Amino acid sequence: MSTSDLAFAGAPPAAGIGAPAAVAPPQVADLIVAYLERLGIEYVFGVPGGAIEPLYNALARSSRRGGPRPVLARHESGAAFMADGYARESGKIGVCCATSGPGATNLLTGIACAYDNGIPLLAITGQPALPSFGHKALQESACTGVNTLGMFRHCTRYDTLVSHAAQIERKLLNALMRAATAPHGPVHLSIPVDILRAPLADTVPSANLGALLQRAALLDETQVQALLAEIRQARRMVILVGGGHSCGEATDAILRLAEMTGSPFVTSPDGKGLVNVRHPLYHGVFGFAGHDCADALLRDDPDLILAIGTSLGEWTSGAWSPTLLNRRLVHIDASEDHLLRSPMARLHVRGNIRAVCERLAGLLAATAPAARSAPEKPASLLRDEAKFVSGATPIKPQRLMRELSRRFPPSTRFLADAGNSAAWAIHYLQPHDRRESPRHDAAACHPERRRRGDAGWLRVLMEFAPMGWAIGAAIGTARANPDCPVVCITGDGSYLMNGQEISVAAAEGLGVVFVVLNDSALGMVKHGQRLAGAEPIAFQLPAVDFRLQAEAMGIPGHIIRAPEDFDALDMAAIVARRGPTLLDVRIDGDEVPPIDLRMKALGTAP
Incomplete structure (x- = not known):
């Protein structure tokens, strides 16, 4: 040490x-x-x-x-x-x-x-x-x-x-x-x-x-006025909501702008956790592990694409897709680093995102734009809908995401680790929004403990994405807010790297639920090699009973092999427990996660 x-x-x-x-x-x-x-x-x-x-x-x-x-x-x-x-x-x-x-x-x-x-x-x-x-x-x-x-x-x-x-x-x-x-x-x-x-x-x-340390609410009025003119002239507009603190504190203002203009919106992978996935204007995730309907929406010839608070890196831009990065793009951001990545954009609007969106909404309210009809939201955003509801054993990762969505209260913070864990969560996780399901939130989350800043319900990494991040970050989340449930979705590879930190959650009495996707493999490496036709090497991991490992630390653990195994759990007691719980989930390791965008960026797409 x-x-x-x-x-x-x-x-x-x-x-x-x-x-x-x-x-x-x-x-x-x-x-x-x-x-x-x-x-x-x-x-x-x-x-x-x-x-x-x-x-x-x-x-x-x-x-x-x-x-x-x-x-x-x-x-x-x-x-x-x-x-x-x-x-x-x-x-x-x-x-x-x-x-x-x-x-x-x-x-x-x-x-x-x-x-x-x-x-x-x-x-x-x-x-x-x-x-x-x-x-x-x-x-x-x-x-x-x-x-x-x-x-x-x-x-x-x-x-x-x-x-x-x-x-x-x-x-x-x-x-x-x-x-x-x-x-x-x-x-x-x-x-x-x-x-x-x-x-x-x-x-x-x-x-x-x-x-x-007070954050300035600055905006460039000339650029806002130029954007206002573009919005008024646009026949069809799409909004891309990014992640991070700047979008997190501005989410309500961004959605108000979408609703006022009748504009459908998509999110970057890290922006998904900031919105209600059941919003009628939501059309899914664009980028890594995203949804086909989100890509189709951007391809459907909008006059204007507002990209708000997004870095436009590999995972947030669809691997630098020309569908997004073109002259229809307007990039709104407080970060000069982000704006430097969109030199082809029609317009750059610099400033505090909340201030910009509130100013636009105020100007639009004063002179309402012509009404637009938004495209109908797809009945389902998901690939492999049948696997999302499959009762097969071992449990499908798609079905696991459904069970996590259904069985944890709407105030839950989900953190998904780098690799397949993030891919499955970004595409398939869709919990109830707290505004739709108030039954739990009042009891579990004291008002001053509710999320602030960029603390969305789903947190994933985009740029520098180390394995094991979610394990420590989930503990830090619970330490900041012990009154709300925290779920860490991680792989067996990440857990073998950083899983010892679960003992910190035990020592601190923090109710984090660690969900380990156990397939005895570095999943993204395994599937990446198969999809690329590469040598199948160095992805195997030993079979580990993580439940026993947790119990050796005095932490309750459970093995999940099939969807019905969740029925045997007292989820209310697990959520209320002042201490961690581990779920060792034996997933179907042959299921291929939605990582085609990553394969494309590596130049190895099939």
Whole structure:
């Protein structure tokens, strides 16, 4: 492990296991924690070690007064994934930390994932004491060692070494501002251990955080007026709803725009969780694992396509489909990075998405456009409808998605892992919308706990998509909002990578249901090889009874082989349980997931 006992070499012996340390004067670490408390951040996800010990001491002091406290991950990548899930659910900045050297490098995958998916995170890593730089200190990771600062530079919005105690407040504020303002993303502070424990005269935050982190509702009025003219002239318009925070906070305004103009809408794969799939104007997912009717809608000669808040990467653009990327496109986004990917668009509208859509709706209401008749919504969006209702054993993955949709309450947050899990969920998962089924929501989700920001009911990764993300992110989601059910849909390959984090959910008493799609294979690799006619190699996994593994940790587990096995479960008790449950689902491994778009992008489509 990165945080072995050796990492504590040179530390003074503890007074006793679990005993609080003697009262210490305020330190730099206390000021960091005070700022987190001021922001309402309750948890710091991480793994301790010698170089980060002063931060944990500050968190111990904070915990005793009811302030931010640590959540102990089993691996630093899991800590970053947890911070990611916490940020999505809470609308706050997720915070993770690690010790120097391998502790920091273990965080990198989770930080890179947050960077490509636009998630606001603060990563704090330790360093050996400044005077030891260049002397081969244990796990040295400064410029004179394994340069972790240089590594983080490529996947963060702000990355700096704090070399003097007097720098901490300014650099911390710079980091928080960069994380919280568009384009959102992770930031990194690398802090030597002697700086973390340096005394400070005052640890009360001096900055007005509310003003510094307030999100601007800016828009370009000239471009909005130009778009208004295009909308009024258009005979047929289609709206593509993207994912992420910017669309999440604007979903009601986007749908109002669709309804006012009679425009059908589709979503990107990561945008599906922001909408009600039973909305009469919804025509499915466009992009990875999407629906044929969504592609057909865009091909049916609309005058105008409004792409709102989408990155237009491989999975969100239909592998850069000319059906979308053409002169009919209007790209609306706050992110310059996103807008750079649509140079062929007819119009770019820069600005806060909610502000843009509300302004458009107001202008349209003042001078109502001519009424348009929307195309009739297809009776079913799904491929293989028969398999969606199949009673076969082993259970079809399509049928599994139906059972998860039916058996969990409408307030459930579903997180689907990279690979086949995401493909099955994006295409087939269709739970009841809370606005249609209020019976559960009032009891399970306290009003202030309801989702905010980009916290849709389905969360998947689009750009940088590491296996095992959903396992940690589901725990972070539940930690941010323990009153709502959380379901992690993951594969056996991902679970064998990161499944140990289920013990964090047990330790924290979090009601996450882990659904493991068990077919003894790396499913996307297996099916990708078969579809491409490639050598069938290196996809096999051993047969594992994940139920027994969970039970060894004191966590209840169940094996699902057929649809009727769900009837034997007390789902209400599972949802209400203050602790995790594992469902080991023995799926039909011969079912091919809807990954044809990925095959096309790889140049191996059959």
